[in-house]
Amino acid sequence: MAKIHHLFLLKTSLAIAFLLKGFCDGKVMMEYIGATGAPVRFDNVPIEDGIDFHFILGFAIDADPSGNPQNGTFSPYWVSSLSPDSIVAIKGSHPNVKVMASLSGWSLGNTVLKWYNPANEQLWISNAFDSIKSLVETYHLDGIDVDYEVFRKTNYSSGSFSYCIGELLSLLKNQSVISVATIAPFYNTVAPYIELFRNYGDVIDYVNHQFYTDKVRTPQRFLNDFRLRAQQFDKAKVLPAYEVNGRGIQGDRFFDALKLIEENGFEVNGVMIWSADASVNNQYYYERKSQAFLLNSTSSI
């Protein structure tokens, strides 16, 4: 009896998972949050049911508060209003929400954070795995985003970044610590990320390329840029990105660009926005409109 019940539950949940997946059609939102220190909240952000909505916490950093590297031991530096309890609450009210932590970012206080080639790669990987596993358990996280932004220019390609990060993501996934992994290159860091993607692309779900750093301001130039990044990575995994009050294309021209990308034979599988901290002041206009765009293009297929 107990066994039949168990099987029935399993089948039902598989069926529901299948339906939800079909229903969502893989459209994702990637929303960075918590990096500026402003007391942002999850529950102010508009979240549509049909979207696979990812909050990306900024940032988990391999450094002590003074910026000294810790051999791969990551600590949380996102704003404290994004607490474990608030993550449980937002996931409870929106089952389509996932929460990720982004690794590194640009700086901690006045210290610019750099990828350093660890003296002992196995120690770095093992410390990173343990510290991230502990963050995942404490904060109920689903995934990791990789946002190292500064490399020693002449020597990123020692293979150390690709190896350490690739092995880390592989382990986190095959030990079922995380279910989603993304990377966030920008114009100046594309090369090390291409190396990582070539070697470990099967464990990387999406590419949050920071299109705004390419400073393309028109839909046509955004399309050309998308074409380039799609070729460097994987066209199904690259997500167009928008910086609120920022660089690159601004205003509704971003949505014209999304339309143009689709008209040219690509699928827009999601949108990345930097960031919720800035969107507080415009009532999350770009989050609302991006999700409406994604839902609209879902139903039209």
Ligand SMILES: *[C@@H]1O[C@H](CO)[C@@H](O)[C@H](O)[C@H]1NC(C)=O
């Ligand atoms: C990092 O590891 C090296 C040995 O590989 C050690 O000398 C150093 O003290 C460690 N640093 C920290 C911050 O733990």
Ligand SMILES: *[C@@H]1O[C@H](CO)[C@@H](O)[C@H](O)[C@H]1NC(C)=O
């Ligand atoms: C690049 O990094 C590797 C590994 O850390 C090192 O062995 C090599 O000497 C470096 N090359 C240069 C040109 O600095």
Ligand SMILES: *[C@@H]1O[C@H](CO)[C@@H](O)[C@H](O)[C@H]1NC(C)=O
């Ligand atoms: C998990 O990934 C690590 C790192 O790539 C690898 O060494 C290990 O064999 C993998 N384990 C399984 C069960 O796939």
Ligand SMILES: *[C@@H]1O[C@H](CO)[C@@H](O)[C@H](O)[C@H]1NC(C)=O
């Ligand atoms: C939805 O799609 C239709 C047909 O492609 C288009 O005319 C309309 O403007 C779209 N609406 C939004 C909100 O993108």
